[in-house]
Amino acid sequence: MVINLRRRALFAVLAVSVVSVGATACGGGNSSSTTSGSNASIQSNPDNAKVTLTVGSKNFTEEYVLGEIYAQALEAAGYKVKKQLNLGSETVALKALKTGNISGYPEYTSTALQSFFSVKPQDIPPDAQGAYDMAKADLEKEGLTAFPPAPYSSANALGTLTSEAKKLGVTTISDLQGKSQDLTLAGPSECRERVDCLVGFEDDYGLQFKSFTPIDPALRYQVLDKGEAQLSILFTTDAQLFTDPDKYTLLTDDKHVLTPGYPMFITSQKVVDEAGPDFENTIVAVQKDLDINTIRELNARVDVDKQQPSAVAHQYLKAAGFVD
Amino acid sequence: MAESATGMIDVSIQPGFFSSFVDAFNFIFHQQEGGGGTLVGGPAKVLELTWAQVQVSGLALAGSLVIAVPIGAWFGHRGKGEFLAIGLGNAGRAVPEIAVIFLLAAVIGIGLRDVAIALAILGIPPILTNTFVGVRQVDPRAVEAGRGMGMSELAVLTRVELPLAVPTIMGGVRTAAINIVATATIASFVGYSTLGDFIINPQVYGTDGALAGAILVALLALAVELTLSGLQYLLTPRGLRLQHIGTGA
8 A cells, every 4th residue: 555655656756747847848837836845744644544435526627636636635644545536516426425425525615505505696605614604504414514615715707808808997897887788798508597697797786788698618718719708707716817817807806796615525424433533634734725826727737738637636735745 | 106006116106207397387487586596487588598499490490491402402403412412411410419519619609690500500411311312203204294395404393393302301301490499409508598598507497497498499399390290281282292191201
């Protein structure tokens, strides 16, 4: 078990070296924003070896990265870890958790509250502690629980090309008042019926748009690049915001219409009791350096550089000093 | 679990079965609270999206007809290009619609015009193939008779071959129309809202909305089929009608 970990770590380091040499050779010189090794290395506790944890994740890049980070960290802590990444939507993941197929997975406070507990967007607390407390209380009624959230939040954002923002002279969503009637907004079709999307822009900000174009989120940057819309619903943790930071501008949500989601690891009380204190402590420790810039960069390494989530997770853990 | 006399489970008595359909119909006729904090559903919004789907489908079908019928008819009349016509029809059936829609969204763009183009492209193969085959398979004696009466080639095509090929051509048109109407559902992904809105957003419209959307798309396809069957009957020359009552596939 220990030998496998060393060999895997060695291979990962080699892979990372090859990739980073290649990346710099190709001129992809984005500076890393992770702190350098300032954290305590995760200690392997032999008591954990008798516990098997299955880490799950939903089926998009950020979830793969988070799942891998948690899985590798728990492995470093001495647990036997299995992975079931790519579970699908949150309903599938929740089912897997309830039936015991997985021990836990990273979920967003806003997703849990809206999807599992039918909380209306306007009733969701915008701050991390409030959202986490509400989600945890609801989860506990089902025999589940959640660990404290990571430092970043993922939210919808109203984005535009920086050139367009300069032309209009806007930095916040409120700045769009008086200008939005000439602008086209693109977003997922559900945006039309959400108070934390178009309805909120109309009611809370008093904006009227020239038109709303429903698109699949995969097209959210294309519509800006091709001029098919001046405004688009983006996500704050998008890889593109790391690779092209000056090309796109996110308008500040000064009236707090766009509900943020804080990623928290949800699991069942039963697993927590069986796994011992290292379970929660490891998860909470390892997510400490996940600020918004870091997660964007990790997403970019997967989406743009086409690296494997497992390699990217290892790079993060190593750079932050959690593993060697 | 309700078990019938043979010991098999009677699905219709399961608690969820009928009530899901009742909920779906409720969604169509009564506005209700959506998951996004607004009121969703109800006849006005349902009609709006249904009409949007009909509009883009009609536009696309018109485009398919304008391109496919003349080309299929001309080649069918000349008796040339059989391999191409049939091959195109088969290839058209094999292409996954979602791939075409997204590909064209990336290349051409999004919105009503571009979705109509994408759907028209989907509608061309069955109409082209059926027009070609229909015209080719017209009784050669009728064609000879027309020529014997002094008709020009164009007149033979339009006054003899096309009318006699109506059942076959309409078969292709009906296939194309249903394909187009059904696929128009996913226009919601590429810039034009249709009933797909209800289906792809269960977190806002609920499973009631999703089922309602699916039911409506199915009903729309059925309505298209019935309308075109009626149209086929009207367009079929009286002589053929008497010959082929009841068929027309």
